[in-house]
Amino acid sequence: MSFTVAIVGRPNVGKSTLFNRLVGKKLALVDDTPGVTRDRRPGEAKLVDLRFTIIDTAGLEEAGADTLEGRMRAQTEMAIDEADLSLFVVDAKYGLTPVDQTLAEMLRRRGKPVVLVANKSEAKGSDGGFYDAYTLGLGEPVPISAEHGQGMIDLRDAIVEAIGEDRAFPEPDDEAETDVLLTEGEDDEEFEPEYDDTKPLRVAIVGRPNAGKSTLINRFLGEDRLLTGPEAGITRDSISVEWDWRGRTIKMFDTAGMRKKARVQEKLEKLSVADTLRAVRFAETVVIVFDATIPFEKQDIQIVDFVLREGRAAVLAFNKWDLVEDPQAVLADLREKTERLLPQARGIRAVPMSGQTGYGLDKLMQNIVDTDKVWNKRISTAKLNRWLDSVTTQHPPPAVSGRRLKLKYMTQVKARPPAFMISCTRPDALPESYVRYLTNGLRADFDMPGVPIRIHFKAGENPFEGRKRRR
The missing domain is CATH 3.40.50.300 (P-loop containing nucleotide triphosphate hydrolases)
Structure with missing residues (x-):
């Protein structure tokens, strides 16, 4: 990502709605209740041809440092200090408040680029709030509707002007990308590790x-x-x-x-x-x-x-x-x-x-x-079938209606979590107690403590099924 942008403003002006619009997903919770957002949430934003990191923040309020609102304010101030640019969102429908004036002064003192955003500008009677935003002294406000996606092109242009084209569109490093692709190709040809302890x-x-x-x-x-x-x-x-x-x-x-x-x-x-x-x-x-x-x-x-x-x-x-x-x-x-x-x-x-x-x-x-x-563990089919033969010899499946159940073949069908398939006769008749016996045996003999183990049973194919009986 080329740069970082923090969305700031007082509670309930539409910061999280704008955040969701820019990241293209409903990541942040949105509700009419003021103060829904409390922690700062990062995301990867896309705005036309711009790519950047966006941070959603809590609504700024005047409160003591030892209160919940005061701690929320401290989190938001850390996000402003971390960001390269701030989107200061005001409510054009409701108009400015003394809190907006205080926040504007705080952003000016930090000396970082600020884009003034007048949200809810699609609402009837929002013109007065839009023109009032000029009095904040942060330049021309950008009228948008985060809910309906209006004004996004103008917001893009304002961000590029504030951050500069060099930061907004950094030159790609072609050599570095080539080196990475070559390395990945060589690794893929050599081997695929059973467990990748470098993967996030x-x-x-x-x-x-x-x-x-x-x-x-x-x-x-x-x-x-x-x-x-x-x-x-x-x-x-x-x-x-x-x-x-x-x-x-x-x-x-x-x-x-x-x-x-x-x-x-x-x-x-x-x-x-x-x-x-x-x-x-x-x-x-x-x-x-x-x-x-x-x-x-x-x-x-x-x-x-x-x-x-x-x-x-x-x-x-x-x-x-x-x-x-x-x-x-x-x-x-x-x-x-x-x-x-x-x-x-x-x-x-x-x-x-x-x-x-x-x-x-x-x-x-x-x-x-x-x-x-x-x-992520996987067990070979050969080991599983040797194990199945051993456990069924020690403790055979029960007889149901006078007919002994037979477990014929076993294989692992997936990991994450480990799941196994056993081919058997009459899978519906296998009692739950025997399934627990097999599950506990797998857990103990193959050292799989504490993870879910799933065993599926499948009836073996009957080669004579569908044939007419000869007299």
């Missing part, structure tokens, strides 16, 4: 509200990138951040806390939970954050069950370990409850840690990578 890893952090998810990610990054505080439910959008761990790119998704479905009544919270569910489906490994002081609430178990049903690799993180008074006794109790309450994820990795102090974070990351390796 997508990790979603989920859990109940106020379990410490954002604090955990901030500790990984070493900065206050995400908004945190004592209030429950601060995070609303699923925010992605990138960082390196031992030379590998980790893309982490911070998500909104998930409460019981019956308690989720407001539209905004429903949107937040839906965004969290999408993040889980997009991720490869999911870290379920437990509050170690009140672990294994019913909602915790339901979240783990959802993650496993979606086929994701799961790791448990018992956060706030620094608040536990008797660590050894609590750890033994957590191990017993994990095995008893989560039988469908036998051997799931669980790590005591503290996002506040940084205790256990390196061990947590190692467990995330190890679980991802198991999730």
